[in-house]
Amino acid sequence: MSEVSSSLQAFECLRAQINPYAEEVWLIALNSQMEAIKIEMVFRGTADHCLVHPRDIFRILILCNASSFIMAHNHPSDQVLPSEQDLILTRKIHQASVLLQIPLNDHIVMTKTQYYSMADHGHFKKWKKNKDLYLY
Numbered sequence: 001m002s003e004v005s006s007s008l009q010a011f012e013c014l015r016a017q018i019n020p021y022a023e024e025v026w027l028i029a030l031n032s033q034m035e036a037i038k039i040e041m042v043f044r045g046t047a048d049h050c051l052v053h054p055r056d057i058f059r060i061l062i063l064c065n066a067s068s069f070i071m072a073h074n075h076p077s078d079q080v081l082p083s084e085q086d087l088i089l090t091r092k093i094h095q096a097s098v099l100l101q102i103p104l105n106d107h108i109v110m111t112k113t114q115y116y117s118m119a120d121h122g123h124f125k126k127w128k129k130n131k132d133l134y135l136y
Helices: 006-015 054-063 084-100
Strands: 023-032 038-044 068-074 104-110 115-117
Touching: 006 023, 006 038, 006 068, 006 104, 006 115, 023 054, 038 054, 054 084, 068 084, 084 104
Parallel strands: 068 104
Antiparallel strands: 023 038, 023 068, 104 115
8 A cells, every 4th residue: 555645645645537528526535544545436527527526425334434535626627726616515525524524525526637735735734643632
């Protein structure tokens, strides 16, 4: 299992999976040592839209006993900045992650050549290997 403890490592982990024609949402489920225990595409949409439901995200994370996770999705338009809908979704998933105590480490928006990390831009606490406290 490979460690995924930075946004760059997450991007590199998913880079080859990027679909140039349709938005997709991916999860990287992590164990307590920040090692990937599952990488899975959970939703596929159209060229500019993808429906996402938190229940499906957390079902996967609970079934693989994830300690934390990274969510990522691509923008086929090659616009790397998150949309308002991306930010709303991130807040919803983050709130659910707090309730279920499965920390969302990052939400990454990807294009073929670049990425935008919400954690690196202050939307989340910085990456930590051993999260003793879970306060947001």
